[in-house]
Amino acid sequence: MGLTPTEEPDLSTARYMDRIRDHSEPGAAIIRGHLSSATETVSFEMALSDAEGTGLAISIAAASWLAETGDGTIQADDLGWMLPSGREVRFLCEF
Numbered sequence: 001m002g003l004t005p006t007e008e009p010d011l012s013t014a015r016y017m018d019r020i021r022d023h024s025e026p027g028a029a030i031i032r033g034h035l036s037s038a039t040e041t042v043s044f045e046m047a048l049s050d051a052e053g054t055g056l057a058i059s060i061a062a063a064s065w066l067a068e069t070g071d072g073t074i075q076a077d078d079l080g081w082m083l084p085s086g087r088e089v090r091f092l093c094e095f
Contacts, residue, residue, distance in 0.1 A: 027081060034071075040070070064084040
């Protein structure tokens with residue numbers, strides 16, 4: 001499992017903005033708002049074996065802390081978009 005900070009968010013955020021541009025769910029508007037003001041992105045990379053154990057839960061917990069600290073969102077492949085909410089996450093959209 002690795003952590004990759006990226007200081008060129010235009011590439012990542014532009015790709016995600018393209019994916020959610022036409023979605024009308026209330027969560028999509030929240031995501032667009034966060035992405036439009038993003039200054040940095042961070043990604044966690046895992047092997048399938050990491051995701052099968054506790055790796056996914058640990059990476060979501062770490063992403064939650066980062067998102068809460070930086071007023072950001074969490075995007076997990078196959079899970080969707082989330083916002084930190086206390087000790088849990090609130091699901092926004094599943095795309």
